[in-house]
Amino acid sequence: MTWPSLISCLPQVRGKYVENAPLADVTWLRVGGPAQVLYLPADEADLARFLAETPEEIPVTILGAGSNTLVRDGGVPGVTVRLTAPFGRVTAEDGARVRAGAAALDKKVAQTAAKAGIGGLEFFVGVPGLIGGALRMNAGCYDRETKDVLIEAAALDRLGRRIVVKADELGYAYRHSEAPDDWIFVEALFQGAPDVPEAVTARMDVITARREATQPIREKTSGSTFRNPDPPGTPDQRKAWKLIDAAGWRGKRIGGARFSEMHANFLINDGTATAADLEAVVEGARADILAATGIDLEWEVKRIGVETKT
Ligand SMILES: Cc1cc2nc3c(=O)[nH]c(=O)nc-3n(C[C@H](O)[C@H](O)[C@H](O)COP(=O)(O)OP(=O)(O)OC[C@H]3O[C@@H](n4cnc5c(N)ncnc54)[C@H](O)[C@@H]3O)c2cc1C
Known part of the structure; x- marks a missing residue:
């Protein structure tokens, strides 16, 4: 997707703006569309000025290492900020x-x-x-x-x-x-x-x-997909991976997406998945688990951007 130019509405900064910047490269799951504008602030004063002077109706999204974020295929409107050295x-x-x-x-x-x-x-x-x-x-x-x-x-x-x-x-x-x-x-x-x-x-x-030994840390993944229904320390803690496993979703594929065979709560892109494939796997598992157990699991992974209709 390409976006109309937004940079003309943004303040002058010492940092850098990049239009239509690919975000898949900077997230662990390696999927999703571009940022309408990516902003790399020069330092804290530059970021503060950007925030003060950017019209409030322009959405601003902050991205870290992208290890807990799924960027949707339609890309992220507005400005995505990535902090610099x-x-x-x-x-x-x-x-x-x-x-x-x-x-x-x-x-x-x-x-x-x-x-x-x-x-x-x-x-x-x-x-x-x-x-x-x-x-x-x-x-x-x-x-x-x-x-x-x-x-x-x-x-x-x-x-x-x-x-x-x-x-x-x-x-x-x-x-x-x-x-x-x-x-x-x-x-x-x-x-x-x-x-x-x-x-x-x-x-x-x-x-x-x-x-x-226990996590597929060299894969295109985003760590735990769902929050466990109970926090650590709860007696007989209910764990998301066990529910996914019991519902038959460990390793089950939609396109290039699946839950890991090694750790059933880790979502995996085999290199060909779209964000829509990944969301379909998670929502499929969530619906089956809800139907079977009454437990409505919550996403731990943050989703940003616009869905594309297939
Ligand atoms: C292999 C693997 C293993 C993992 N294991 C664990 C684990 O053991 N424990 C655990 O807790 N997590 C784990 N995670 C998930 C993830 O690493 C954590 O949630 C991590 O804290 C996310 O940091 P990030 O910089 O990648 O955030 P991102 O994914 O970039 O962003 C996550 C959220 O934080 C917000 N955010 C990022 N930076 C800022 C900022 N500067 N100010 C305000 N908001 C911000 C984003 O907007 C978004 O809402 C794992 C992930 C992977 C891929």
């Missing part, structure tokens, strides 16, 4: 704290903490996104989540104003935050605990090995 800094601070820009890889936060002798943040090595996505999704694994280690986060609102909030103001729940949809996180401050670097690194290695 100046947002990717990670530094260890006194008091076993780590400050990270929202474009830092979660893994880099874990590694920086380990090197500085800070424990407690090693779970981030198991999440393949950026810190902005972790703040939005309350990302976590193996019994720890972003909310457990977050002191405060900074975001820009749709008018470009910088807001700093404490973790308990973000309405965190399992893979969910109540942060306003239009906030763009720019920075986070995390609390760890003093530890021995080698011990932290060893725990990170265990997490990495466990993930490699």
